[in-house]
Structures are given as C-alpha cells and as structure tokens.
Amino acid sequence: MKSKIPSSILGGYLYHEISDLNRERVEKILKEDEDIRRELEDMVEFRKFLSKANETPVGEINFKFKRPPSVKKFRITGFYKIAAIFLLFLSITLLLMGIEVSYTPQGFSMRIIPFWMKSEQIDRDKVLAELRRDMIKRDMENRKELNDALWKLYSKIESERMADKIMFRENIIQMRDILLNVADRDGMYNTIYFKSKYKLNNKIPH
Amino acid sequence: MDKVDIEIINSFLSGDEESFDLLVKRWEKPLYIFIYRYTKNREDTLEILQETFASVYKNLKNLRNKNLFSAWIYKIALNYCRMFSRREKVSERSDPLEDNEGNVRKERDYFGKSESALRPDEILEREEIEKVINRALDRLPYLQREVIILKEFSGLKFVEIAKILGIPVSTAKSRMYLGLKNLKREVEKILKFEGNILKGSEKNEK
Numbered sequence: 475m476k477s478k479i480p481s482s483i484l485g486g487y488l489y490h491e492i493s494d495l496n497r498e499r500v501e502k503i504l505k506e507d508e509d510i511r512r513e514l515e516d517m518v519e520f521r522k523f524l525s526k527a528n529e530t531p532v533g534e535i536n537f538k539f540k541r542p543p544s545v546k547k548f549r550i551t552g553f554y555k556i557a558a559i560f561l562l563f564l565s566i567t568l569l570l571m572g573i574e575v576s577y578t579p580q581g582f583s584m585r586i587i588p589f590w591m592k593s594e595q596i597d598r599d600k601v602l603a604e605l606r607r608d609m610i611k612r613d614m615e616n617r618k619e620l621n622d623a624l625w626k627l628y629s630k631i632e633s634e635r636m637a638d639k640i641m642f643r644e645n646i647i648q649m650r651d652i653l654l655n656v657a658d659r660d661g662m663y664n665t666i667y668f669k670s671k672y673k674l675n676n677k678i679p680h
Numbered sequence: 681m682d683k684v685d686i687e688i689i690n691s692f693l694s695g696d697e698e699s700f701d702l703l704v705k706r707w708e709k710p711l712y713i714f715i716y717r718y719t720k721n722r723e724d725t726l727e728i729l730q731e732t733f734a735s736v737y738k739n740l741k742n743l744r745n746k747n748l749f750s751a752w753i754y755k756i757a758l759n760y761c762r763m764f765s766r767r768e769k770v771s772e773r774s775d776p777l778e779d780n781e782g783n784v785r786k787e788r789d790y791f792g793k794s795e796s797a798l799r800p801d802e803i804l805e806r807e808e809i810e811k812v813i814n815r816a817l818d819r820l821p822y823l824q825r826e827v828i829i830l831k832e833f834s835g836l837k838f839v840e841i842a843k844i845l846g847i848p849v850s851t852a853k854s855r856m857y858l859g860l861k862n863l864k865r866e867v868e869k870i871l872k873f874e875g876n877i878l879k880g881s882e883k884n885e886k
Contacts, residue, residue: 480850480854481853481854481857481858482850482851482853482854482857483853484853484857485838485852485853485854485855485856485857485860486838486853488856488857488860489831489838489853489856491837491838491853513861516864517857517860517861517864520860520863520864520867521832521860523809523867524813524832524863526805526806526809527806527809527810527813535708535709535712535726535729537704537708537712537726537729537730539700539701539704539730539733539734539737540730540734541700541734541737542734542737542738
C-alpha cells in the first residue's frame with residue numbers, strides 16, 4: 475500500500491529536519507492514519523535500539539598521522555610562466571615553419587619558411603636554380619670564347635710589335651677585370667666555377 | 681562548518697604545518713567511528729584514517745569552498761571505505777566480527793581500550809546488538825547503508841549527507857527512511873532466526 479506521506483518527508487520528520495509546514499502536514503495525517511502513526515512509533519523505537527550500539531566511545535584513538543614524504547614545493551612564478559609561454563611559442567613556430575640554412579659569400583644565413591609556403595618556395599627555388607645553371611652555362615661558353623679570342627689576339631700582337639703589345643696588354647687586363655666583376659656579381663657559384671674551371675686570371679699574363 | 685576548522689585550514693595553507701595536527705585531532709574521532717562501520721576492525725580503520733588524512737594533506741589547497749570541508753573530508757573517507765569494501769568482497773571475508781571458531785571478536789572497544797564504565801552484562805548486550813546490526817547492515821543495498829551510517833552513526837545533517845553523496849536532500853531523507861525500514865526488517869529476521877536456534881538448543885538440552 476502506498477503511503478500518504480512521501481518517505482523523504484517521513485525521513486525528515488523522524489530526524490526533526492523538516493520544515494514547519496511539512497511537520498504540520500505530517501502531524502495532521504498522523505492523527506487520522508493509525509498505520510503511519512504506528513510505523514513511525516516503531517521507527518522511533520528502532521532508533522533507540524540502534525543507539526544502544528552507537529554510544530560515542532570514550533578514550534583516545536592513539537592515532538598518529540604520518541605525513542606523506544614532502545616534495546619540495548614547486549611554485550609557478552611569473553618567470554616560469556613566461557619561460558613556458560616562450561617555449562610553447564618556439565615549439566609552435568618550429569612546428570609550423572621550416573628552417574633553411576644556406577651559405578653565401580657574406581656568410582651563413584638562416585631563413586624560416588612557413589610550412590604552407592614551403593612547397594611553393596621549393597618549386598620557385600628549383601626553377602631559379604635551373605635558370606641560373608643555364609645562364610652560367612651560356613656565360614661560360616661566351617667567356618671562354620671571348621678569352622680564347624683575346625688570347626689569340628694577344629699572342630699574335632706579341633709576336634709582331636712590342637710597343638703595341640704593352641698597350642694592348644693593358645686593354646686585355648681591363649677587359650679581364652670587367653669580365654671577372656660580372657662573374658662576381660652573378661654570385662659565388664658562378665665566380666668559383668668560372669675561376670676554377672677556366673682559370674682566366676691565370677691564363678692572362680700580368 | 682566550524683569557524684575553528686576554517687581558521688586551522690587557513691593557518692595550514694599559509695604555511696603553518698603544525699596546524700594540520702590540530703585538524704587531525706579534531707576529526708580523527710568522528711572519522712574513526714564512521715570508517716569503523718565499514719572495516720569493523722581497528723587496524724583497517726587506522727589505515728583508512730591515515731590514507732584519508734594524507735589525501736586531505738595533499739589536496740587541501742585545492743578545496744575552494746572551505747565551508748564544505750566537513751562534507752569533503754567525509755567524502756574522501758567514504759571513497760576509501762568503498763574501495764575497502766570492494767577489496768573485502770573480492771577476498772570474500774564472511775563475517776569480520778567472528779574469528780575462525782565463530783567467536784565474536786573483542787573489538788567493541790573502538791579505541792583499543794576496554795569500556796570500564798559499563799557492566800560486563802551491558803558490554804555483552806552491546807556487543808550482541810552491534811553484531812546483529814552489522815549483519816543487518818551488510819544485507820542492505822549500499823546506497824541505503826551509506827546514508828544510515830552517515831546519519832545514524834556519524835550524526836550528520838541531511839544537507840551534509842546530500843553534499844557528501846552528491847544527491848538531493850530529499851533523496852537522502854528518503855533513502856534514510858526506507859533504509860531504516862529495511863534495516864529493522866533485517867534485524868527482526870536475524871533475531872527471529874537466532875531465537876529459533878536458541879529455542880532449538882534448549883529443547884535438545886531438555
């Protein structure tokens with residue numbers, strides 16, 4: 475049989491933790507309903523029975539709390555926060571960007587290429603390198619021809635007239651310098667390649 | 681929540697390590713009584729008490745609302761008790777109050793001291809009642825058992841019980857009332873059963 479009073483209200487009534495309004499309601503019902511009244515009386519009796527085994531013990535527990543092994547406190551100070559943020563930023567940067575290190579006549583250089591630009595950059599570099607190779611190749615051929623022609627001319631003059639030879643030699647040296655400057659302007663590889671392979675400066679007597 | 685507790689907590693959190701001992705002193709008894717209902721022996725109770733205080737020691741700084749300290753500490757103890765109960769279930773310990781020969785263990789003296797204030801027959805009666813109640817409690821659903829232990833044996837308010845168990849106050853009251861009814865029924869069953877045994881043995885003696 476379903477009780478007229480919810481068990482939560484009966485629980486509150488039994489332990490005197492109930493609002494005045496609910497207490498009045500319960501007491502009104504208890505006057506009318508003998509079953510509930512008897513049930514509650516039984517519960518009060520049972521609580522007395524329980525309390526026999528529930529006396530607060532006297533004496534000492536003799537409990538001694540052993541502190542857990544202390545770890546030196548690490549406090550997150552402002553410095554650590556900044557360091558952590560910096561490391562985080564650095565990690566993200568390194569993750570998102572590629573770092574390219576190259577050597578130029580001026581020394582080592584480092585540049586950061588974002589990963590989303592990396593493939594595009596590589597493609598562009600490839601095309602540029604190819605173009606440069608072609609240019610160098612053409613340039614070398616032209617320079618070689620020019621050098622040979624100058625050398626032939628110089629040899630011919632040398633065998634004919636000494637005075638003109640001196641004057642012409644100066645012209646040739648000037649032309650050689652112009653040629654080398656052009657080569658220098660074209661970049662390191664160009665110059666090194668040109669100098670080592672054709673040894674123009676060695677071929678032309680001072 | 682006691683103001684003294686809040687003062688002790690604040691003192692501890694501001695670096696006074698010794699004040700934690702005061703907190704232990706204030707809470708060891710109520711927690712001991714509460715834990716004892718689960719373990720039913722002194723050694724395990726002290727062990728759980730140590731674990732509870734160690735957890736409080738480590739995590740007190742994380743407790744934001746100091747007014748909830750009592751509910752919080754009971755919750756920690758309850759979690760350890762639940763773990764203990766699970767372990768005990770696994771090891772299938774039949775009746776912790778009885779030794780191998782079926783004799784009732786002399787563990788009524790909660791704090792390791794005999795209760796000299798009571799007469800021997802009173803001690804015997806209390807031991808018998810407690811034995812019956814513990815058996816009956818073990819037969820209850822754990823949700824009801826927890827509320828009964830917290831309310832009837834630890835004397836907490838329903839509001840505190842609701843906070844510890846994370847349930848509405850009305851649910852705590854309802855579980856209490858229904859649990860008490862079930863406990864009464866179980867106690868009656870046990871007493872009836874033991875009465876029958878007693879009658880049977882008397883007949884045999886005649």
